[in-house]
Amino acid sequence: MTPFLGPDVRNLGAAYIDPSARIFGDVEIAADASVWCNVVVRAESDRVVIGPRANIQDFVMIHVGSGTGTFVGADxxxxxxxxxxxxxxxxxxxxxxxxxxxxxxxxxxxSIVAGGAFLKEGTIIPPHSIVMGAPGAVTKTRDNTIANRLNAFLYLKNAQGYAVGDYRVWSKVEFRTEMAAERARLMAGAS
Incomplete structure (x- = not known):
């Protein structure tokens, strides 16, 4: 089984795209991004861009709006x-x-948007927010950048493993060592 990538999809070096993924239309997947099990991405009338090292996890649905694309940033x-x-x-x-x-x-x-939150059309969330509820609202302001980048790094390492048939990356001592080094690098202010 191979993922369905429509003819207009541009894979710019994704770390992993699961065979069950279905990706249609004007979609760009950046280097080291990952698209996991049963993800559907549809871009019929606008474009979807998935940024570097972003991870799109199991059963996610990404679609364009009426006159608006969907853009997912790095990490x-x-x-x-x-x-x-x-x-x-x-x-x-x-x-x-x-x-x-x-x-x-x-x-x-x-920012972090909590599980189950619903953000209605046109909602603008400032940087470094924590959002909860339906409709979603900012409940706290805190810089979550390092924690969120570490989560993205965790998924990058998992994606690299899955790409070569290693489904137990997170259980390995080497992985814990790499996570500790990445945490130290980010805490030291590395970009």
């Missing part, structure tokens, strides 16, 4: 069962399990 984690519809997700964001983000929404960099 983002779009977790299980999320729906992104015609929105923009800034760099180093984590979108929690089952969240829905609608047309015209903009999520500022370094």
């Amino acid at each position: 983002c984690s779009i977790t299980h069962h999320v729906t992104l519809h015609g929105c923009t997700i800034g760099d180093a964001c984590l979108i929690g399990i089952g969240a829905t983000i609608m047309d015209g929404c903009q999520i500022g960099e370094g």
Whole structure:
């Protein structure tokens, strides 16, 4: 089984695209991004861009809006069962399990959208926010960039393993060593 990548899809060096993924239309997948099990991406009337090292986890649905594309920044984690519809997700964001983000929404960099949150059309979230509820609202401001980038790094390492048939990367001592080194690098201010 191989993933379905439509003729207009541009894979710019993704670390892993699961064989069950279905990707249609004007879609760009950046270097080291990963697209996991049963993800559907549809870009019939606009474009979808998945940034470097972003991970699109199991059962995510990404679709364009009416006149709006969908853009996922670098180092983002779009977790299980999320729906992104015609929105923009800034760099180093984590979108929690089952969240829905609608047309015209903009999520500022370094933010977390809690699981189950629903962001109605046109919602603008400033950088470094924590968002909860339905409708979603900022409940706290905190810079989540390092934690979110570490989560993206964790998924990058997993994707690199899956690409070569290693489904137990996270259980290995080497992985824990790499995570500790990446945490230290980010805490020291590396980009």
